[in-house]
Amino acid sequence: MNLSFRYILIIACCFSTLLSYSQxxxxxxxxxxxxxxxxxxxxxxxxxxxxxxxxxxxxxxxxxxxxxxxxxxxxxxxxxxxxxxxxxxxxxxxxxxxxxxxxxxxxxxxFAAGDVVLTEPQSVLTTDTLYFDRTKQQAYYKSKGQVVRDSSGTITSQVGRYYMNDSKYRFLKDVVLVNPEYTLKTNQLDFYSETGHSYMYGPSTIVGDSSKIYCERGFYDTNNDTGYFIKNSKINYNNREVIGDSLYFDRNRSFASASNNIKVTDTINKSVIKGHYAEVFRAKDSVFITKRALAISVQEQDSLYIHADTLMVTGKPEHRITRAYYNAKMYKSDMSGKADSIHADHKSGLTQLINLKRFNTGDAFSVKRKPVIWNLGNQMTGDSIHLISDVEKEELDSLKVFDNAFLISKDTLGDGFNQIKGQRLIGLFENNELYNVDIIKNAEIIFYSRDDKDTLIGINKSKSGSINLQFDGPYKIITLLNQVDGDIYPESQFPKNARQFRGFDWRGEEQPKSVEDLFSDDPPLNLPVIKGLDPFVPEEEFxxxxxxxxxxxxxxxxxxxxxxxxxxxxxxxxxxxxxxxxxxxxxxxxxxxxxxxxx
Structure with missing residues (x-):
């Protein structure tokens, strides 16, 4: 073996020994x-x-x-x-x-014991006993601990772990986060100390002075006071409860939004709003809801349902106002209606059916243009319609049809239509049934007169200053007032082309006869997919x-x-x-x- 080779061998052995020692x-x-x-x-x-x-x-x-x-x-x-x-x-x-x-x-x-305090740049952890695993860079306790972070508050739990590489805490059992603005309680909380982001798992609540949030999985940004909640989530704003598949919350703006299967309950006014997207502004006392939006005024005798493309509820609890617009419809068991928009004042009991002029040129939401009301076989239309309710009795009191009032009902036996038209119409209700109608100014009538045996006597076509119509069971008592001009004609002598007034428009096929009918012509509904949060880590794997x-x-x-x-x-x-x-x-x-x- 030559000398140079021996040197190389000795150097290699020394290097191997040094490497082994260093490892x-x-x-x-x-x-x-x-x-x-x-x-x-x-x-x-x-x-x-x-x-x-x-x-x-x-x-x-x-x-x-x-x-x-x-x-x-x-x-x-x-x-x-x-x-x-x-x-x-x-x-x-x-x-x-x-x-x-x-x-x-x-x-x-x-292992540390006795007044343990662990300090990292964003938070301070105190506990009685603490384990510190340097290989995993994790610290954890099993007998109650507390973490203080100035901007987020104080967090206590029975079990906790700190992931140093991620600046992340995971708290288990009796987790409570106390902040001057709210208190958060949950079964498990993953908290990132650098960002202030927290993830809740299991039944969780966030309670503040004016709101209470519940969810079974959620996210909350403790720095910016915003949150995202899924799985059985709901928010209570004093007298309002908001439920949805997912909820977003902004404490600083007093704002919340919800997506998919939403239900907003007003406990004071006994009303419910449903839909698939909603925005709630607590400070402004307003709710905006769309995507199959439905407002329900809960009444002991008969609830009122209002549906439209968009619903808005505004005003203090003692004076709520509901606005429904774009293809608005309403339904009660004894009355239904349709208009471009519906405006309901819950305090005064006034409900207005209004058509906006910009929709009077064939807009998709206004094919028939004029507002319409159906009640017990009677169809009433006009440029605008007002319904007045007795708020205390929860009953209809009266209605007013302004301009181009038109009342139509089918003849009881034939295929003709009874018609009354004029400038205005005023109707009175008793037990939610229309019993008296006055047509005022330029009144006209086409009426199929029958005797006690329902035999057709003739067709009455007349004009007068005004017409009074009273409903007495199956019979109608008609009184023509002021400057009567007309007569009763035998059916054979009454031309078919004269049996309908100009502007006649029977819209019986549009009448909602159930709550489901309110959605009959809605476009297809495509709901967004609710995104989840990080997977749940079972306690036994902690x-x-x-x-x-x-x-x-x-x-x-x-x-x-x-x-x-x-x-x-x-x-x-x-x-x-x-x-x-x-x-x-x-x-x-x-x-x-x-x-x-x-x-």
Whole structure:
């Protein structure tokens, strides 16, 4: 073997040895201690370190610095116990203080007890006992803890874990976040300390002065006071409850929106609004809802349903106003109607059916143009219609048809139509049934007159200043007033082309006869897909099995009774001055290097 080859071989062996050594984990290193004590009762592999007046004991391992007043170091296990005024620092971001700490240089698992405080840039964690896993960069507690973050508030829970790499907390069991503006309670909360974002899992509530939120999965931005909630979510605004598949909430704007299967309940006015998209402005006392929007005025005897492309409810609780526009319809068991828009004042009991002029040229929402009301076989149309209700009795009181009033009803036996028209119409109701109608100014009538046996007598076509029509069971009593001009004609002598007034428009096929009919001509409904949140982590998976085994191993090391007694948290005075040197009483100002002993 030549000389150069031998040199190469020696260098390679040396490099291999150095590489192997560098890959071995470093042992715990005592940077400084005041006194070093050996006690034969504790064992030959156990060394006691005590602070001096110049400073605390300084311990270093793999980027972690620890200070304490007293320490026990188990060389064979590379394990240390630190007592009294313990401070642990990792880099510039993690700082922990406690009364007692255990740390293994092999597993890099630390256990802290007694007034534990963990501080990171955005929050402060306090608890009685804390586990710190350096390999996973996680800290966790199992016996109640508290996290304080100035901008978000204070969070308490029975179980918690902090993920240092993600600046994330995960809280379990009896989780409570207290903020000056609200209190959040949940089963599980994932909280990101840098952003203030929090994710709730399980039954959760957020209660403020003027609102209460419930959900079983949700997100809340504690910095900006906004939230997104899904799964059985609802928001209570004083006297309003908003339910939907997903809800958005902005506390600063007093605003909420909802998507898919929405229900807004007004408990004071006994009204309900449904749809698939809604916006609620609490400060303005307004609700906007669309996509199959339906307003329900709940009444003991008969509820009123209003449907339109868009619904708006505004006003204080004592004076609510409902506006329905674009293809608006209404339905009661004894009355229904249709118009471009419907305006209902719940305090006065006035409901207006209005057609806007811009829709009078064949707009898709206004094919028939004029508002229309159907009641017990009677169809009434005009340029606008007002319904007046008795709010206390929850009954219809009267109606008014303004301009181009036209009343039509089918003849009881034939295929003809009874018709009355004029400038205005005023109708009176009793028990929600129309019993009296007055047609005022330029009144005209075409009426199929029949006797007691329903035999057709003739067709009455007349004009007068006004006409009064009274309903007496199946009969109609007609009275023509002022300047009567007309006669009764035999059916055979009455031309068919004269049996309908100009502007006649029977719209019976449009009449809603059920709540479902209100949606009969709505366009197809395409609902958005509700996006979910991060997957739920079951409680049994919160502490993984491998990690728990490492904790158990660290806690069940085979030690003598004296060692177990030493692991108890001593009083502060005993920590600082309770140990007398027995072997070495000289202060150690030089660095102490402890060799690793293989287990």
């Amino acid at each position: 071995k984990p470093k042992r715990i290193y005592i940077e400084y201690s005041g006194f070093t004590v050996k006690d034969s009762l504790k064992g030959e592999n156990v060394t006691t370190f005590v602070r001096s007046d110049q400073g605390q004991i300084h311990i270093v391992h793999e980027g972690v610095d620890m200070w304490c007043d007293k320490a026990l170091y188990y060389q064979d296990q590379d394990f240390i116990e630190a007592f009294s005024n313990v401070v642990v620092k990792q880099g510039d971001t993690i700082n922990m203080t406690s009364k007692y700490v255990e740390y293994s240089g092999i597993t890099q698992l630390a 502490f993984d099995e491998a990690l728990m085994n490492r904790i158990d191993d660290a806690e069940t090391k085979d030690q003598s009774k004296e060692n177990k007694a030493a692991r108890q948290i001593p009083k502060k005075k005993e920590d600082t001055s309770g140990v007398k040197p027995t072997i070495s009483s000289q202060p150690s100002s030089s660095k102490a290097s402890i060799k690793k002993k293989q287990n």
